[in-house]
Amino acid sequence: MSLFSGKNLDYLLGPLSRNNPVLVQILGICSTLAVTVKLENALVMGLSVTAVTAFSNVILSLLRNTIPNRIRIIVQLVVVAALVIIVDQVLKAYAYEVSKQLSVYVGLIITNCIIMGRIEAFALANKPWPSLLDGIGNGLGYTIILAIMGFFRELLGSGTLLGHSVIPQGWYAANGGGYMNNGLMIMPAASLILVGLIIWAHRAKNKDLIEK
Amino acid sequence: MNFLRNYLDKQKPKFDKGGKFQKLHSVFTGFESFLFVPNRTTVSGCNIRDAVDLKRTMIIVVVALIPALLFGMYNVGYQHFNAIGALAETGFWQLFFYGFLKVLPIIIVSYVVGLAIEFAGAQIRGHEINEGFLVSGLLIPMIMPVTAPLWMVALSTAFAVIIGKEIFGGTGMNIWNPALLARAFFFFSYPSKISGDDVWIASDTADAISQATPLAQMSQGQEITYSISDMFWGFIPGSIGETSTFCILLGAVILLATGVASWKTMLSVCVGGLVMGWAFSGISGVPAYEQLLMGGFAFGAVFMATDPVTSAQTETGKYIYGFLIGAMAVIIRCINPGYPEGMMLAILLMNTFAPLIDWCVVQNNIKRRLKRANAVVK
Numbered sequence: 001m002s003l004f005s006g007k008n009l010d011y012l013l014g015p016l017s018r019n020n021p022v023l024v025q026i027l028g029i030c031s032t033l034a035v036t037v038k039l040e041n042a043l044v045m046g047l048s049v050t051a052v053t054a055f056s057n058v059i060l061s062l063l064r065n066t067i068p069n070r071i072r073i074i075v076q077l078v079v080v081a082a083l084v085i086i087v088d089q090v091l092k093a094y095a096y097e098v099s100k101q102l103s104v105y106v107g108l109i110i111t112n113c114i115i116m117g118r119i120e121a122f123a124l125a126n127k128p129w130p131s132l133l134d135g136i137g138n139g140l141g142y143t144i145i146l147a148i149m150g151f152f153r154e155l156l157g158s159g160t161l162l163g164h165s166v167i168p169q170g171w172y173a174a175n176g177g178g179y180m181n182n183g184l185m186i187m188p189a190a191s192l193i194l195v196g197l198i199i200w201a202h203r204a205k206n207k208d209l210i211e212k
Numbered sequence: 213m214n215f216l217r218n219y220l221d222k223q224k225p226k227f228d229k230g231g232k233f234q235k236l237h238s239v240f241t242g243f244e245s246f247l248f249v250p251n252r253t254t255v256s257g258c259n260i261r262d263a264v265d266l267k268r269t270m271i272i273v274v275v276a277l278i279p280a281l282l283f284g285m286y287n288v289g290y291q292h293f294n295a296i297g298a299l300a301e302t303g304f305w306q307l308f309f310y311g312f313l314k315v316l317p318i319i320i321v322s323y324v325v326g327l328a329i330e331f332a333g334a335q336i337r338g339h340e341i342n343e344g345f346l347v348s349g350l351l352i353p354m355i356m357p358v359t360a361p362l363w364m365v366a367l368s369t370a371f372a373v374i375i376g377k378e379i380f381g382g383t384g385m386n387i388w389n390p391a392l393l394a395r396a397f398f399f400f401s402y403p404s405k406i407s408g409d410d411v412w413i414a415s416d417t418a419d420a421i422s423q424a425t426p427l428a429q430m431s432q433g434q435e436i437t438y439s440i441s442d443m444f445w446g447f448i449p450g451s452i453g454e455t456s457t458f459c460i461l462l463g464a465v466i467l468l469a470t471g472v473a474s475w476k477t478m479l480s481v482c483v484g485g486l487v488m489g490w491a492f493s494g495i496s497g498v499p500a501y502e503q504l505l506m507g508g509f510a511f512g513a514v515f516m517a518t519d520p521v522t523s524a525q526t527e528t529g530k531y532i533y534g535f536l537i538g539a540m541a542v543i544i545r546c547i548n549p550g551y552p553e554g555m556m557l558a559i560l561l562m563n564t565f566a567p568l569i570d571w572c573v574v575q576n577n578i579k580r581r582l583k584r585a586n587a588v589v590k
Contacts, residue, residue, distance in 0.1 A: 180404075183403055
């Protein structure tokens with residue numbers, strides 16, 4: 001079987017839209033609300049989760065025949081925790097500012113439902129290669145949603161993108177314009193509304209996903 | 213009238229399915245039923261129809277709002293000329309027209325944006341246009357400060373209609389009062405334009421006129437510089453329609469006389485406010501009855517809390533719902549330094565809990581009657 005056969009490709013691309021972990025499975029909502037005030041934070045968080053999902057899927061897929069069923073949750077937690085600590089250390093070493101802003105949420109990746117969900121639902125029943133693709137796919141599906149939300153929240157809430165100001169300075173009240181940044185977008189409540197709107201748009205495009 | 217009827221009948225086929233303007237079908241029926249009482253009869257089942265339909269109900273609320281609105285316009289002028297120290301040489305009509313011209317654009321923006329979205333939403337879904345926005349469209353300007361930038365009003369209205377109403381299924385299906393949702397959106401999005409001391413008085417220059425409202429003075433623990441009679445008649449700075457307790461009471465009389473609003477809700481909101489105002493009078497430093505005169509308490513109690521869609525539906529539930537609104541509003545005013553006014557948040561919070569209150573009341577009733585039935589059987 002070739003590495004990117006139709007089925008394997010589906011593991012990778014399916015979670016990007018049709019089977020998106022946030023939009024369709026409604027997993028990982030908490031961190032979606034917490035880290036999307038700035039686009040940069042959202043991207044870093046998304047990539048961290050992608051790395052953890054991908055590697056934990058591969059490792060547990062390799063171990064899947066040796067883990068006794070009754071203690072599998074503990075083994076999964078050990079693997080995920082180790083990976084999260086590695087990610088945390090890497091961020092602290094190479095992206096200290098972002099790591100400081102994400103603060104506790106990096107450590108909380110371990111509680112992200114997507115990771116445990118993919119291990120339980122996929123890695124424990126599949127070979128390492130498809131598990132890797134599935135992990136990357138789900139991680140990227142999560143990253144896409146975080147990026148969309150981070151984009152709108154940073155643009156409308158702070159008037160910047162990746163830290164560069166995008167809204168012309170002349171628009172602001174201080175310079176005689178009438179524009180103001182939207183304070184609601186900075187608040188967590190806005191991200192719930194945004195997730196809802198994204199799900200609305202997504203369902204409108206994929207009508208077969210609409211719940212009866 | 214016959215001429216108009218004939219004209220509409222002649223135009224009608226063009227708007228039916230397959231006609232030239234079928235995209236505007238709901239707009240046409242909307243205007244038709246605006247001009248004439250619909251002649252449809254119920255096809256199936258046995259129904260009793262009240263002569264007063266949704267449209268007449270809504271118009272009664274609009275009529276009840278008129279006194280507060282007219283006074284609000286006058287007060288905008290009064291506050292402006294008072295603040296610039298030119299009150300003595302300015303006549304009544306000059307004050308009124310100054311305020312009229314300041315308030316009119318906000319009303320127009322609110323109606324145009326809200327109705328456009330309602331019309332579009334009805335057309336997309338193939339529904340008829342509902343009259344729900346007639347009232348919301350007038351309530352929104354009345355709970356805004358007069359200096360509110362128009363694009364912010366437009367954005368808040370759009371948010372309230374789309375997120376608050378359309379996605380729940382339109383008029384009658386919303387969980388929260390749309391007008392208050394518009395204000396909440398405004399409040400959290402652009403706090404500096406709807407709270408503080410700089411926004412309540414219209415200014416013709418680039419500099420804002422700064423004057424504290426009675427609520428702001430209370431929350432900062434200062435002496436309240438407005439007399440009780442000023443607060444009752446409404447000569448205080450505040451949102452456009454909320455200042456005059458007297459005019460709001462006029463509206464309340466209209467609503468109660470026509471049976472549109474529930475006296476139980478109004479009464480229990482006031483009782484809740486009085487009880488909490490009394491309990492917190494040590495902290496707030498004002499007597500309990502003053503809480504009812506300040507800010508948006510009266511306006512919220514009469515026009516917002518009684519909204520038949522979002523308030524509790526059971527009769528016992530209305531007492532609980534109203535009491536908690538009044539109590540919560542005063543608690544927020546007195547304890548939370550970030551929010552000098554608590555009426556908006558209190559009503560939105562209790563809107564959320566209204567179905568739960570109803571559920572408890574209904575369950576309680578079922579339990580009570582089961583007990584009685586079991587006793588009879590034994």
